[in-house]
Amino acid sequence: MRAMVLEEIGSPLVPVERLLPEPHAGEIRLRVEACAVCRTDLHVIDGELPRPKLPLVPGHEIVGIVEAVGAGVDEARIGRRVGVPWLGHTCGTCFYCRSNAENLCDEPQFTGYSRDGGFATHVVADEDYAFELDPGADPVSLAPLLCAGLISWRSLKRAGDGRKIGLYGFGAAAHIITQVCARQGRQVYAFTRAGDRSGQRFARDLGAVWAGGSDEAPPVLLDAAIIFAPVGALVPRALKAVRKGGRVVCGGIHMSDIPAMPYALLWGERELLSVANLTREDAREFLAIAGQAGVRTHTTAYRLSDANRAIADLRTGKLNGAAVLVP
Incomplete structure (x- = not known):
């Protein structure tokens, strides 16, 4: 071999x-x-x-x-x-x-x-x-x-039932879960590297209702945000972008250090969560859903x-x- x-x-x-x-x-x-x-x-x-x-x-x-x-x-x-x-x-x-x-x-x-x-x-x-x-x-x-799909699915489950979902880092995982969100009737707000017009067009083509740089604020407050990019500095930005009671989910296995931030970003019963690995049940759920949603x-x-x-x-x-x- x-x-x-x-x-x-x-x-x-x-x-x-x-x-x-x-x-x-x-x-x-x-x-x-x-x-x-x-x-x-x-x-x-x-x-x-x-x-x-x-x-x-x-x-x-x-x-x-x-x-x-x-x-x-x-x-x-x-x-x-x-x-x-x-x-x-x-x-x-x-x-x-x-x-x-x-x-x-x-x-x-x-x-x-x-x-x-x-x-x-x-x-x-x-x-x-x-x-x-x-x-x-x-x-x-x-x-x-088998990973981008499974981890993005587990991250979406952790994000809850919110309808306005922010995705920070529009790579393999985000491009898959955007299609699932669209099938579920959710709105996706995609955040790419600053100035990445190609990535932003890609996100909109897949169903995102808005796409901009990770240094920009979305046009509405989000119900939840998922961070796929391994950049700790995105955590306070995502917390600022979600409404009171909203969730921010860190979907990667590794992330650079999260910078010091004011407690006010977390206050208002916002939640900061992480995703670790996956379960076999996640795999069975997602593979069926991906087929039903026609994920490409x-x-x-x-x-x-x-x-x-x-x-x-x-x-x-x-x-x-x-x-x-x-x-």
Whole structure:
């Protein structure tokens, strides 16, 4: 098998030839059809998330065909298309797992972080964290749903039932959840990098009722705002943009420091929340909703060997939508 491997933090990925991995009990092996590139991959590569498994194959938005199964796995899964997300395994016994909060598991495994991921031709996954996907759909289009879609869905649930939703950082996650919001009859207010006219047009084309820079105030007070950009300075701006009783949800796994801010921005029973990982129930809910809403992802495909270029394009904001590696 071929893989793009992170050998040292902060270094480019290296192409490596490896033996095919064998699935252990409860595991499956996939032939990877597509794997999207997520901003979390940048946080792993740059060392902003501590202690990754090294050497590491990144990638956690995986679409593939099951080609081998380990002991205890139904052989009927062979030949089926499945998706593998960030949360790759939970202990099942800690307080959080027993409290229907497996996203907060004390001993989790994460795909492309603590176990090898999908920047490769093949990957092994826990069968309980591999979700059935439409066999007739385009695998490149499906890949961003496995993280950008799932995290944006969990973030929207945390944002509550408000109708006016602000989205700060209009990348892969925002472009997906905007379509869901439009289907639900909500109004989306999109915030991009200052001066990013292309990104603002992209947001309006997907159904946003307003789009402007993250340094601008929206034309109305928002019921809730979701911050996808890893920029702590956006937190006080978003709090200022929501009404009394509104919510601000931080949807990323990493964010720069939040600056000191006056208590008045939080007062008025505004709420500041974060989203951590996802649950299997989130995945089942969202994949069904994405199909019902007719979500269409906007992607740029790259060869597996061009993974470093895809990462650079994501880092510099050259993409509208998501980068996807195709082995």
